[in-house]
Amino acid sequence: MKKMKKIAALFLAGAMVMSMAACSGKSDNKTTTAAADETTETIAESTAETKADAEMGPIFADLVENGVLKVGIIGNDPTFCFHTVQDGKDALVGFEVAGMYEMAERLSEYLDREITVEFYESDFTGCMSALQANQVHFVTRLSPTDERKQSWLFTDVYHKSNECYVALKDNVDNEKFTGTLEGVTVCGQMGSIDITMTQHLYPDAEIQELGMVSDLLLSVKNKKSDLACMNAVSAAMSIAANPDLAVVDSLTWEPTDEFDKGCGLCMAYGNEDFADWASGFFADITEEGLWAQMQSDAAAQLDETALEDFIVE
Known part of the structure; x- marks a missing residue:
């Protein structure tokens, strides 16, 4: 719509230039020059807008x-x-x-x-x-x-939040939940930074990549996984909805930019x-x-x- 208005303005300005050019007298020459300048400015604005549109991602x-x-x-x-x-x-x-x-x-x-x-x-x-x-x-x-x-x-x-590990409440004191988590199965959301950080922090853990947070919780409850890794917000929601789950406080970690940006x-x-x-x-x-x-x-x-x-x- 803006471009259409500018095109109309060009035609109007052009008509003004032609009309004034047909008149005689020195004073009219100044008016003609002003109209021409305005036309040039309008053309420049239209060209700039077209260029800006062309450069849009x-x-x-x-x-x-x-x-x-x-x-x-x-x-x-x-x-x-x-x-x-x-x-x-x-x-x-x-x-x-x-x-x-x-x-x-x-x-x-x-x-x-x-x-x-x-x-x-x-x-x-x-x-x-x-x-x-x-x-x-x-x-x-x-x-x-x-x-x-x-x-x-x-x-x-x-956004950035702490990294947490959720386990069955009666299993939070598992002696395996230390060191490099050797012999521990940890599940996390596929493609998540939670998985990446767990692999860095606990290189001996066995990793399972699943879909949604609910899939992680079900895996822990069915004892297919020992731990579910997730951000602190999701962990809080998970234990609020499932009284038989708890966060393993000893594994909660505040990520550095090196691992979690x-x-x-x-x-x-x-x-x-x-x-x-x-x-x-x-x-x-x-x-x-x-x-x-x-x-x-x-x-x-x-x-x-x-x-x-x-x-x-």
């Missing part, structure tokens, strides 16, 4: 054209992302979900057009497959490891402009205190419905 270009922010989000992980009931209907909530809605609002202002959000909720494998197929713009909550950065572009880190948004290279904008977005809402408020609000939304997926028998 794929995400921004798609947002401008279609107005939908396509988010790949790893589901069933309170308080990041979980389901609850609102007004009698199932609702996807969590502080990452709230963050994406806020991102859409600020993108609407930035791009001067309405931006809505579309969530693709799956596990790590499903989300990465969707990203590779260009079905989503990015995947949330992934750690920018050196290996991943060889293939994918990341924003700055927006935290998590950010993962997207295809070529979207450096969007990655920079998104990093600025997270910095802004953190400074404003909004990011912390979203996390508190998400915790307040936890109820029996939200914990249902964590209850495993």
Whole structure:
């Protein structure tokens, strides 16, 4: 629409130049020059806008054209992302979900057009497959490891938490839960930084990569795994929903950047402009205190419905 207005302005300015040029008199020459200058300026603005559009990365270009922010989000992980009931209907909530809605609002202002959000909720494998197929713009909550950065572009880190290990409550004092965890089977979510850190910290542990957090808990309860590794937020939800599980405090670890750089948004290279904008977005809402408020609000939304997926028998 803006370009159409500028094209119309060019025609109008051109008509003014031609009309004034047909008149005689020195005073008219000044007016003609002013109109010509205005026309030149309008052409320059239009050219600059066209150039800016051409230099947009794929995400921004798609947002401008279609107005939908396509988010790949790893589901069933309170308080990041979980389901609850609102007004009698199932609702996807969590502080990452709230963050994406806020991102859409600020993108609407930035791009001067309405931006809505579309969530693709799956596990790590499903989300990465969707990203590779260009079905989503990015995947949330992934750690920018050196290996991943060889293939994918990341924003700055927006969240980081302690690493915890969950076991059966009557097994938390297992004498094997020391040293390198030799003879201990540890399960974790496929592709997660939890697995990577466990391999570094406990090289003799036997690793099992599974899908969702509920799969990890079931593996521990069925004694197919001795421990389930996960972030502190997921661990808290897990033991709240399952009284027979507990965190092994002696194994809780505050990760250093060497092992856990935290998590950010993962997207295809070529979207450096969007990655920079998104990093600025997270910095802004953190400074404003909004990011912390979203996390508190998400915790307040936890109820029996939200914990249902964590209850495993």
